[in-house]
Amino acid sequence: GAGVSQSPSNKVTEKGKDVELRCDPISGHTALYWYRQSLGQGLEFLIYFQGNSAPDKSGLPSDRFSAERTGGSVSTLTIQRTQQEDSAVYLCASSPAGTGRQPQHFGDGTRLSIL
């Protein structure tokens, strides 16, 4: 499809395990965002990639969280040594190059549950 694709759609894992979440942005979109959405909470910014620039990691909650974007396309968000408070929906969005006035196009997220 032409939209943002995220996988897996659901992930259940035990506390202490590492998880990898994948995002395939819309082709040609140079900006890519990761957000976290918990029940009753707004979208929490995690990290932002723009082209070949250094990513803005200012939203990552701890050093257990990391993300990379290979070849300016696919991105992976990794959470190491997961904790129960990491349970949330992780959303990825992409937008075309240009100013921040471009709308963000979201995937349907990965629902992460830590047991």
Add this chain to the structure above:
Amino acid sequence: SQKIEQNSEALNIQEGKTATLTCNYTNYSPAYLQWYRQDPGRGPVFLLLIRENEKEKRKERLKVTFDTTLKQSLFHITASQPADSATYLCALPDEYAGNNRKLIWGLGTSLAVNP
């Protein structure tokens, strides 16, 4: 720091009526403001963007206003339909910079349109 306030209580209206949702911000007036729709289990979908020099923006049955004096944006859905039932999110840049691509998000207002 900038904060966004949206009605936390769900809005219930009768089909055919106009729904009005509010987004208030507390600090600087942003260069633009965006509205998104989010359905359960899905990512947000972009609806409208309004710039600081625009008083009003329309798209089909949707209308957004932007009052920098009141620090408020109103989102209207006219001739509402049950299919309009969703959560509506307001988002604006996290600092006054026209090219800033990071958004901060309201918690959203849940709208239910009853047949």
